[in-house]
Amino acid sequence: MESLESFFSGWSLFGAAPIPYEHITQLSATAPNIIAWAVPVMLLLTALEMGFSYWHDHGHYDKHETIGSTFVGIGNLIISAAIKIAMIYVMVAVYNFIPWRMELQWWTLLPCYVIYDLCSYWAHRISHESRFFWATHVVHHTAEHYNLTVSYRLSWIQYIKIIFFVPVMLVGFHPIIFFVTNQFATLFQFMQHTEYVRRLHPWLEYIFATPSNHRVHHGSQEQYIDKNYGATFIFWDRIFGTYEPEDEQVIYGITTNIDNKANPLHINFHEVKDMIEDVRQAKSLREKWFYIFGSPVQVMNLKKKREQVEPVAVEA
Known part of the structure; x- marks a missing residue:
């Protein structure tokens, strides 16, 4: 490790010194909190969209869903602030471990963003293909109306998916670069959740x-399910075969929509509750494993099939 440290220390970009752990609090305080600065603008744009929708009777907002989205978003902000130091500790630990640490150079945001977005694609895709991670993501898909408040619907337990972004850290980007990249990526996704921006220029859409x-991506029709995972760049979907253009009118929500649309606890944990119940009733270890890590679509199909073949109780 020392020889590698010496090798990379001769590079102007990769010669950064480790960050002392006692400086993490200071690092956290100096890292720009772009999300906090953006919140007033996000709220203003949401209020304008909501007012425009109601004024023109477009029906893009539902009272109960809006309440649920708001409380889910508030809870997510609180959790994010509470674990900020722990997340930075993880970033610094990885940064200090590798010998090819990059200096804090703002231009490194560009390569970091592209690599981050690639990892985001796979984190997002796996969140749809594995029920365990679907339980940390389904929150975002439970709204049956598509508007800016849907961007507030971020799971309170989504932070376990940081494991998918360790490859970005291992490239050697400075923790502040990673932290800022994450915030820019989150803000980009805010503006995706609206009906009022239709198709843009073809090269932008590409x-x-x-x-x-x-x-x-938010469609519940068969042709739209598990498509368009890209967070910022859609060309990942074109490369990996998951792209689908917007054709017919999208029907939003999940295949079995939730009833309690205003309760943030139900919105966040209904899938976790169902998964635990399925595991409890499973008859073998293999079946338990399937109910935890199997494809959500396959799990749903199996449950529907079993419901159809179960004998109906007849009163005596």
Whole structure:
């Protein structure tokens, strides 16, 4: 490790010194909190969209869903602030472990953002293909109306998916670069959640996850399910075969929509509750494993099939 340290210390970009752990509090205080600065603008844009929808009777907002989205978003902000130091500790630990640490150079935001977005694609895709991670993501898909408040619907337990972004850290980006990249990526996704931006110029639609491309991702029709995972760049979906253009009108929500649309606890944990119940009733270890890590679509199909073949109780 020391020889590698010496090798990379001769590079102007990769010669950064480790960050002392006693400086983490200071690092946290100096890292720009872009989300906090953006919240007033996000709230203003949401209020304008909501007012426009009601004024023109477009029906893009539902009272109970809006309440649920708001409380889910508030809870997420509180959790994010509470674990901020712990997240920075993880970033610093990885940064100090590798010998090719990059200096704090703001231009490194660009390569970091591209690599981060690639990891985001796979984190997002796995969150749809594995029920365990679907339980940390389904929150975002429970709204049956598509508007800016849907961007507030971020699971309170989504932070376990940081494991998918360790490869970004291992490249050697400075923790502040990683922290800022994460915030910019989150803000980009805010503007995707609207009906009022239709299709953009073809080359923008080809490269970026535009509102049109992301509306497809929130569709519950068979042709739209598990499509368009890209967070900022939609070309990942084109490369990996998960792209679908917006064709027919999107029907939002999940295949079995929730009833309690205003309760943030139900919105966040209904899938976890169902998963635990399925595991409890499973008859073998293999079946338990399937109910935890199997494809959500396959789990749903199996449960429907079993419901159809179960004998109906007849009163004596």
